[in-house]
Amino acid sequence: MNITSFALRNIQRNWHRSLVTTGAMAFAGMIMILYVSFIEGIYLGGLRSALALNLGEIQIHAKGYRSDPDLYTRIMDEKGTLTKLSDLGLHATPRLFGYGLAAAGTASAGVQIRGVYVDLEKRVIKLHEYLAEGTWLDQQDAKGVVVGRRLARTLGVKPGGEVVIVSQAADGSMANDLFHVRGVLKSVSDEIDRGGFFMLETTFRKLMILPEGVHEIVIMRDGKKTDLKQETAHLAAMFPDYEVDSWRTLSPMMATIMDSSDTSIYILLLITYVAVAMVVLNAMLMSVFERIREFGIMKAIGFGPWQLIALIYTETVIQIIIAIVLALALGLPLSYYYQVNGIDLTNFVSGTTFGGIAFDPIWRTLITPRAVISPIVTLAIIALIAVIYPAVKAALIRPVSAIHHQ
Amino acid sequence: MSQALANDPKREDIVRLVDVSKIYRQGKIEVRAVDNLSLEIDTGDFCALCGPSGSGKTTVLNMIGGLDIPTHGQVFLERRDLASLSRGEVAAIRRDRIGFVFQAYNLIPVMTAYENAEFVLKLQGVSAVECHTRVMTILKEVGLVGLEHRRPDEMSGGQQQRVAIARAIVTRPAIVLADEPTANVDSATADSLLDLMQKLNRQDGITFLFSTHDKRVMDRARRIVRMRDGRIESDEVQG
Structure with a gap:
């Protein structure tokens, strides 16, 4: 036995x-x-x-933008940067940011206006799949916007509702326009829930009189198993004129x-x-x-x-x-x-x-x-x-x- | 005399106890189970250790088998001082050179008669075919053919003791240490077991050392060592 x-x-x-x-x-x-x-x-x-919904794994900004998010502090060579990132097999999308006041009826709220490259954003970030109501941005609908969940509640708007935006454009003029809400997001983050105001990149440039440059490039390494720290350091070395940070630095909490x-x-x-x-x-x-x-x-x-x-x-x-x-x-x-x-x-x-x-x-x-x-x-x-x-x-x-x- | 005698190549002793004492402590009381005892058992002996209960017979057997260690003195088995060996080496000696037969059978309850007999052969690394041949032969010799698949709780005391003997001798050990092997079996069984052990002693030269106060065993023993109070009282060879 x-x-x-x-x-x-x-x-x-x-x-x-x-x-x-x-x-x-x-x-x-x-x-x-x-x-x-x-x-x-x-x-x-x-x-x-x-x-997947917002931060991405790595972000690139112009130097000083993160400490002082100024409309004028931009990455001016976004096309060249995106090409280099694409050559490395990385998916990336640029973003534009501005700040303003949104009003609907008698309600108003401070918002962060985001200009989105719809096609690129969809390849990198899954926000378009995270809607509580309505639909995502569409190239054919220049005045359509998507808003955060709490912002929609604060302004009392739903898909189909109208919102006025007031801000200061890059040339110092008053930026204002009327938009209609296409969609309301589910809860994503505090920042987006309370003040997320998404529009087409082209619409943003017209509103803010900002024909060139972007404020942020977001990168996802889908399928890549390389070490995040090493990849970030590698990109930082590739783009010495910009700030390259991983999500760990961007969101230490x-x-x-x-x-x-x-x-x-x-x-x-x-x-x-x-x-x-x-x-x-x-x-x-x-x-x-x-x-x-x-x-x-x-x-x-x-x-x-x-x-x-x-x-x-x-x-x-x-x-x-x-x-x-x-x-x-x-x-x-x-x-x-x-x-x-x-x-x-x-x-x-x-x-x-x-x-x-x-x-x-x-x-x-x-x-x-x-x-x-x-x-x-x-x-x-x-x-x-x-x-x-x-x-x-x-x-x-x-x-x-x-x-x-x- | 101890070391010089132990190393004398002319003697064919298989066991040698030199000035061995075993003292147990029961609370503050010291019990001297074996008291400065020296004994030699020659190869091929059929020897009985006799004496009343408490005379130290079982303790002597246990020390020879490496189950217990003496308080003083030396125990040699095939000229090897057991005290100088590791636990593993002593276990290997018990496996390869000694067969034990206990008064209470002490079979492994989850194993069948066949498996109990086979157990030590397996430990020795004997091949399955060789194991089977040897186990079936020995079971036949002890009269257990047909009962090989029974577990201990499905057998009578006599049958269990036969399995215990089969287990002890299946490896053809140098010495069998049998502690009161006939104490719990009927007369007919006792006689047949003693016949078998005597046959193995004569045919194969296996040394048998019994601890007993059974007259039937003493009648068959060639040598009788009588003990009392942990000492040898007499040591006589029978005609």
Whole structure:
């Protein structure tokens, strides 16, 4: 009989205890797969939304623009810059920014006016897919605008409604025009929700009398696996006259949240699994003490200390494998269910933003490799550590006292 | 005498105990289970250690088998001082050179008769075909053919003791240490087991050392060592 089949029989021998031990591990594994999937869904989903809907991964600005966002501080060679970025396989879109006052009826609000290159923006940023009402900008509709969610509420407008914009143009003249609302965005970020006012780039240039240059170029590295820090440094070296920053620099709060989400995952994994480790330790200790006499006999007839350790570890590994299979069989479908359906918390956390990121009120899981691998690997490691003591104890049993153990 | 005698190449002793004592402590009380005992067992002996309960017979067997360590003195098995070996080396000696038969059978409960007998052969790394041949041969010798798939709890005491003997001798060890092997079996079974052990002793030259106070065992033993209070009271060879 080989050690695996011997271990299997020992597991079957006291199947109640084996069931409790394996069940506890499996339950913990399932809960942790679900938990980490939720964390991934909420934080990573939030991060992806923030990057894909607004920030992008890397941004280029004219020097000094970020500290003082002035209408005149522009990237003047946007075409050359975009060509170089395209040659590197990067998707990029330029943007124009201005500030003004929007008014509808008796309501008014300060807004950030954004001039958008519709075709390019669609290739880089997914904002056009994130509308609560109406439709996105259209090249054929020069006076159509899209507004942020709270701004629409403040101004009391809906798609089809009219809004007047008042601002100061680049030549010092008064910029004002009447626009109609094409669409209202879902909650994206505090900044866009309260003051986002999107129009065509051509419309922006006419309104603000700004025929040349752009204020910002947003880059996404879709499909590229290069290190963000290295890529940013590479672009900074390529464009020494501009400021090149990654999203981590642009939104340090968001970076901190993402980093702390890793920590929170591992702390909770540790706490949960320490409890599981106690169950495993207790079960294996009981299992060892129950069989002390038997171990003594085995040692008496030539079973070595290392073989005894191998036997106990094989028993544990078999239980861990069963627990992992169960945890996956239960945890993955459950996580998938919540990935598809989510938990709707609209009534509790609608419009919640944290560190500038708007979190979707429908909490969904996101099944990532980490959401599956980290709970399982941690479970296996903790269980294997927990069994060291019982295994060593069994290995050090003196045959004569073990055989006479009652 | 100890080291010089132990290294004497002319003697064919398989076991040598030199000034061995074993002291147990029960709270503040010291119990001297074996008291300064020296003993040699020659290769091929069929020897019985006799004496009343508490005379130290089992302790002597345990120390010879490396299951217990003496408080003082040395135990040599095939001229190797057991105290100088690691736990793993002693385990290897028990696996390859010693067969144990315990009073309470001490079979592994999750294994069948066949698997119990096969266990040590597997530990020795004997091939599956060789294992099967040897196990079936030995089970036939101990009269257990047809019962090989039964687990210990499905067998009588006598049958379990036969399995224990099969396990002890299937590896053809140098010495079999048998602690009261007939204590829990009926007369007929005891006689047949003793017949078998005597046959193995004569045919294969396996050394047998019994701890017993069963007269049937003593009648068959070529040498009887009587113990009392941890010491040898007499040591006689029977005609």
